[in-house]
Amino acid sequence: MRFMQRPVSAPQQAGSPSAKPVAAGPAGAATQIITKGEYLDRAGDCVACHTEPNEKPFSGGRPMATPFGNLYVPNITPDDETGIGRWSADDFYKMMHTGVSRDGTLLYPAMPFASYTKVTREDSDAIYAYLMSVPPVKRPNRPHELRFPFNKRELLIGWRTLYFKEGEYQPDPKQTVQWNRGAYLVEGLGHCAMCHTAINALGGSSESKEFEGGMIPNQNWYAPSLTSNREAGLGNWPIKDITDLLQVGISHRGTVYGPMAEVVYNSLQYLTDADVEAMAVYLKSLAPRDTEPLPTSQARLVQPAVMEQGRQIYTQQCAMCHADDGKGHPPSFPPLAGNQSITMASPVNSIRMVLNGGYAPGTAKNPRPYGMPPFSQILDDQKAAAVVTYIRVAWGNAGTPVAPNQVNELRKLLPE
Incomplete structure (x- = not known):
C-alpha cells in the first residue's frame, strides 16, 4: 500500500480565504455544486479510506497497513480543530494537485495525489464544497506508525522526483469526447493504476508499466493486468460486459471479488451509465502489451x-x-x-x-x-x-x- 499523510489543521491565518463555500448566486447553484461534489467524491471512492467501520463518514482513523508500517487516514469532515474545517478551496486544490498539505507538509502517496493531480480545479472545488457540507466530527487524527527511515518525510522529495508528475488531465484531441471522459475518470479520480500497476520496494510504480498488474501490498490480492490477453485485457470484451462488471459487479465474463468488489460497492455503482460506459471505452482501448500467443492447456x-x-x-x-x-x-x-x-x-x-x-x-x-x-x-x-x-x-x-x-x-x- 502506498503512503498517505494525514492533513494537519493549522490555525486560520489573518486575511486568508474563508474555508466555508459561499454561494455566488442563488441557493440552488450552491446545491448543484454540492451535489456534483458528492458524485465526484463517489467517483474517487474517498469514503472507503476515510471512514473506519462503525464510525461517522469521513471521520478518519482507519489503519492502512503498508510494508513500512501503519498509516492512519485523516479526518476530512469540516471540523475546525480535527478535520479540514479551516481549509480553503485553494488549500484543498493544492493538496489534490500537488500532494502538499495546507501547512506545507508533503503527503505520503497512499493518498493518490499522483492520480488526483489530474482532477480539474472546477471538480476539486465541487468536492471541497461537498465535504464542507457534511456533518463535522470532532475526532483527533492518529499519528502514523512508520519504521525508520520511512518516517522521515524528507525522503518523499526523492520519491516525488521519481514517481510524481504534476498536472491536470489534458484531453487527447485525437480521441472522442467519450474516450477522454473515460480516461479522465480512470486515470484521475478512479486512480485505477494504483492497484493495477506493480509497486516496487520504494512504494512507487513505473509509468511504462501502468495497468500491467501486480500484487496489492498487505492485502494479498493480485490486481490483474488490464493490458494482457493472458489476464484481464479487455480488448475482446463487449462494452456491456465491461460496464456490467464495473457498475453491477457481475457480468457474463466474470465477477468482482476482494478489493475490486469494495470499489464497485462504494464507488462505481453510483456513477451514471454514461460515465461507466466512457470508462469501459477507455479501458477497452488500452494497448495490449503482451503480444505472445496464449499458451495451450497445461x-x-x-x-x-x-x-x-x-x-x-x-x-x-x-x-x-x-x-x-x-x-x-x-x-x-x-x-x-x-x-x-x-x-x-x-x-x-x-x-x-x-x-x-x-x-x-x-x-x-x-x-x-x-x-x-x-x-x-x-x-x-x-x-x-x-x-x-x-x-x-x-x-x-x-x-x-x-x-x-x-x-x-x-x-x-x-x-x-
Whole structure:
C-alpha cells in the first residue's frame, strides 16, 4: 500500500480565504455544486479510506497497513480543530494537485495525489464544497506508525522526483469526447493504476508499466493486468460486459471479488451509465502489451492422481454452481472455463476464493448477489491445491499447477 499523510489543521491565518463555500448566486447553484461534489467524491471512492467501520463518514482513523508500517487516514469532515474545517478551496486544490498539505507538509502517496493531480480545479472545488457540507466530527487524527527511515518525510522529495508528475488531465484531441471522459475518470479520480500497476520496494510504480498488474501490498490480492490477453485485457470484451462488471459487479465474463468488489460497492455503482460506459471505452482501448500467443492447456504438467483428486473435489463441491463443463450459469455463477482470471500466472486470487469464498458486491442493479462459501475448513492444503490446479488446467484452460505450499502461505494470512 502506498503512503498517505494525514492533513494537519493549522490555525486560520489573518486575511486568508474563508474555508466555508459561499454561494455566488442563488441557493440552488450552491446545491448543484454540492451535489456534483458528492458524485465526484463517489467517483474517487474517498469514503472507503476515510471512514473506519462503525464510525461517522469521513471521520478518519482507519489503519492502512503498508510494508513500512501503519498509516492512519485523516479526518476530512469540516471540523475546525480535527478535520479540514479551516481549509480553503485553494488549500484543498493544492493538496489534490500537488500532494502538499495546507501547512506545507508533503503527503505520503497512499493518498493518490499522483492520480488526483489530474482532477480539474472546477471538480476539486465541487468536492471541497461537498465535504464542507457534511456533518463535522470532532475526532483527533492518529499519528502514523512508520519504521525508520520511512518516517522521515524528507525522503518523499526523492520519491516525488521519481514517481510524481504534476498536472491536470489534458484531453487527447485525437480521441472522442467519450474516450477522454473515460480516461479522465480512470486515470484521475478512479486512480485505477494504483492497484493495477506493480509497486516496487520504494512504494512507487513505473509509468511504462501502468495497468500491467501486480500484487496489492498487505492485502494479498493480485490486481490483474488490464493490458494482457493472458489476464484481464479487455480488448475482446463487449462494452456491456465491461460496464456490467464495473457498475453491477457481475457480468457474463466474470465477477468482482476482494478489493475490486469494495470499489464497485462504494464507488462505481453510483456513477451514471454514461460515465461507466466512457470508462469501459477507455479501458477497452488500452494497448495490449503482451503480444505472445496464449499458451495451450497445461494439464500434461499435472500428475494424474492430482488431476483426478481435483476433479472429484470439483464435482462434489463446485459443479452445482459452475457446471460440470466449467461454463457456470452467468452472470450469477461465473464461468471458470476460458476465464482469464483463473489462468493468470499468479494463482493468488483463485486460491483465496477457494479458501475464503466471497460475495459479489450488493449493488442497485444486483441487490441480492450470490456468494461462494469458504472451503478453508473443509479442504487441507493438498486438496485445495488439487482443486485449484484442476480448474486452472481443465476444459482447455492454460493455467499452471498449484502446489500445496502456495496454499499454505495464503492460509497463514487468513483471520482466525
